[in-house]
Amino acid sequence: MQDKELRDQYSLQIPGLLTELKHAAQQWIDQPEQKTFEHFFTKVLDISGSAEMFGQAAIGNVAKSLQAEMSPFFKTDKHPNPSKMKRIIGINQQLLGMMHQPLGNQSSQIREVLFKAKMLDKELMHIIVLEDDLILAKDIKQKLSSTSFEISAIASDDQIQPYFKSNTSCIIANLDNLNDTQLKLMSDMEEIRSSIPLIFISENHSIQARLKAVQSGGQAFITKPLDHTQLLHAIDSLTERQLQQKYRVLIVDDQKSLSDYYASILEASDFEVLAVNNPEHELMSALTDFVPDLILLDLYMPFCNGQDLAGIIRQMDNLLSVPLVFLSAEGSSDLQLRAMSTGADAFLTKPVSPDDLSLTVQSRIKRGRAVYDLVTKDPLSGLLNRRESIRRLDEEISRSRRNNTPLSVAMLDLDHFKKINDTLGHAVGDWVIKYFARSMQLIFRECDIIGRHGGEEFIAIFPDTLPESGQMACKRLKKYITANEQDLPTAFSFSGGLALLNDDDDSKSILERADVALYKAKETGRNKVITATDSPVR
Numbered sequence: 001m002q003d004k005e006l007r008d009q010y011s012l013q014i015p016g017l018l019t020e021l022k023h024a025a026q027q028w029i030d031q032p033e034q035k036t037f038e039h040f041f042t043k044v045l046d047i048s049g050s051a052e053m054f055g056q057a058a059i060g061n062v063a064k065s066l067q068a069e070m071s072p073f074f075k076t077d078k079h080p081n082p083s084k085m086k087r088i089i090g091i092n093q094q095l096l097g098m099m100h101q102p103l104g105n106q107s108s109q110i111r112e113v114l115f116k117a118k119m120l121d122k123e124l125m126h127i128i129v130l131e132d133d134l135i136l137a138k139d140i141k142q143k144l145s146s147t148s149f150e151i152s153a154i155a156s157d158d159q160i161q162p163y164f165k166s167n168t169s170c171i172i173a174n175l176d177n178l179n180d181t182q183l184k185l186m187s188d189m190e191e192i193r194s195s196i197p198l199i200f201i202s203e204n205h206s207i208q209a210r211l212k213a214v215q216s217g218g219q220a221f222i223t224k225p226l227d228h229t230q231l232l233h234a235i236d237s238l239t240e241r242q243l244q245q246k247y248r249v250l251i252v253d254d255q256k257s258l259s260d261y262y263a264s265i266l267e268a269s270d271f272e273v274l275a276v277n278n279p280e281h282e283l284m285s286a287l288t289d290f291v292p293d294l295i296l297l298d299l300y301m302p303f304c305n306g307q308d309l310a311g312i313i314r315q316m317d318n319l320l321s322v323p324l325v326f327l328s329a330e331g332s333s334d335l336q337l338r339a340m341s342t343g344a345d346a347f348l349t350k351p352v353s354p355d356d357l358s359l360t361v362q363s364r365i366k367r368g369r370a371v372y373d374l375v376t377k378d379p380l381s382g383l384l385n386r387r388e389s390i391r392r393l394d395e396e397i398s399r400s401r402r403n404n405t406p407l408s409v410a411m412l413d414l415d416h417f418k419k420i421n422d423t424l425g426h427a428v429g430d431w432v433i434k435y436f437a438r439s440m441q442l443i444f445r446e447c448d449i450i451g452r453h454g455g456e457e458f459i460a461i462f463p464d465t466l467p468e469s470g471q472m473a474c475k476r477l478k479k480y481i482t483a484n485e486q487d488l489p490t491a492f493s494f495s496g497g498l499a500l501l502n503d504d505d506d507s508k509s510i511l512e513r514a515d516v517a518l519y520k521a522k523e524t525g526r527n528k529v530i531t532a533t534d535s536p537v538r
């Protein structure tokens with residue numbers, strides 16, 4: 001029988017398998033005992049053992065993860081605990097959902113299993129703080145709330161589960177106050193919280209304490225006295241709060257059918273993908289305009305080989321930290337090694353499974369971003385540093401000229417910041433800088449580029465924007481900061497200068513014009529943004 005016929009036959013069986021699986025799972029839920037569990041397990045085995053062979057790889061993969069969750073309890077007298085049971089039921093529901101869908105449309109479901117749910121755009125993140133030192137809990141709550149998180153602080157012996165919400169994105173727990181049973185609960189919970197990160201804080205600096213944290217599922221360990229910058233940094237890097245834009249993957253492969261296939265897998269896992277099938281003509285503009293987070297390169301192409309292209313890419317400053325992954329049917333380890341020596345980060349051998357592709361891409365991007373962050377970000381504010389902001393401004397100037405679109409740039413500076421430092425101390429000054437940075441991230445558009453130019457001075461680049469809209473964005477920012485004033489350790493304001501790119505400008509001159517306008521705003525009373533060669537807008 002032909003492959004296709006086999007696949008079609010299997011498709012006809014899916015509704016029957018679906019009904020049996022549903023029934024078996026329900027029986028186990030109603031009567032959670034060994035007999036019903038084993039019956040349910042055999043139904044899962046039926047699917048995991050056959051789906052992939054008949055071209056239903058996505059269903060097969062989820063069935064396999066369900067099988068892996070259940071197998072430790074098969075033919076033993078152990079029974080899954082309630083959290084494990086919840087997880088098994090959850091995965092089973094995904095599997096049923098996939099089997100219920102029209103065939104060929106299941107790939108988007110994989111990401112529910114492989115990837116954590118993305119936070120909605122600008123959605124407030126919810127953090128659970130498990131700390132029975134009421135003063136410390138209150139302090140964490142106050143500091144984090146004023147940085148735009150929603151916080152539930154609970155004593156450590158409380159039941160944590162009822163506090164979980166759909167936007168819960170992080171748990172902070174005091175390791176020192178948790179007894180063995182509670183630590184076990186945290187580690188068991190890992191199965192249901194799956195990707196919600198857990199940060200432990202502790203007074204104990206020892207390796208034993210760190211080990212205990214890791215064994216209980218902790219992904220970060222912060223010692224007391226608590227440095228809130230470090231805490232925020234851990235939250236940011238674990239939750240990817242600042243990285244809510246989609247990861248961008250550039251595929252370079254001369255075979256369109258293959259690049260379409262890879263693109264469909266990656267898009268289903270929420271990556272943004274651009275495919276280049278004709279590198280000779282399309283690659284350079286794709287590299288500069290698309291600015292990929294990772295490049296998937298075919299090793300052999302008619303125009304030139306992937307190794308040479310890797311060499312070209314590695315010569316570009318802004319792509320130095322971007323991971324390169326070769327994709328090829330080349331099985332020789334010698335040739336693979338030679339290819340890797342051009343600075344590539346991984347080699348995937350074709351045919352590559354959807355899971356391998358998604359997971360490799362995801363993990364390499366994460367590492368690439370971590371390196372990129374170290375080089376380009378300002379550690380206090382989490383914004384781009386001065387060097388990177390100017391590099392991005394140069395890029396935006398070129399893009400604006402190419403596309404004939406307007407570009408506005410603002411220099412923003414906190415007012416009387418020295419007084420805040422002098423009267424309330426440097427720590428509060430630092431806090432204001434972070435708060436201001438986060439407010440800009442929250443209020444400005446996703447595509448706007450925000451950097452810390454130095455001290456208490458910031459740069460905001462507004463692509464495709466006239467100064468009038470830039471002024472509106474600054475007004476929204478001012479309104480947001482004023483509205484939240486009561487939650488802050490001190491009220492503060494900012495002044496700004498805004499400039500529109502003109503034909504003669506380069507990054508230096510546009511910044512100078514924005515700076516002159518900023519100076520004017522300071523001179524004429526502060527707390528306002530002035531557009532270069534324009535009258536003040538209050």
Ligand SMILES: Nc1nc2c(ncn2[C@@H]2O[C@H](COP(=O)(O)OP(=O)(O)OP(=O)(O)O)[C@@H](O)[C@H]2O)c(=O)[nH]1
Pocket residue numbers: 380413414415416417418419421425426427428429430433454455456522526
């Ligand atoms: N806390 C803190 N202070 C900083 C940092 N970087 C620069 N500063 C301080 O920011 C203050 C800037 O002071 P000035 O340049 O006089 O400006 P200003 O007081 O804001 O006055 P105007 O800009 O004229 O409104 C100085 O006291 C710097 O020490 C930082 O990273 N953290």
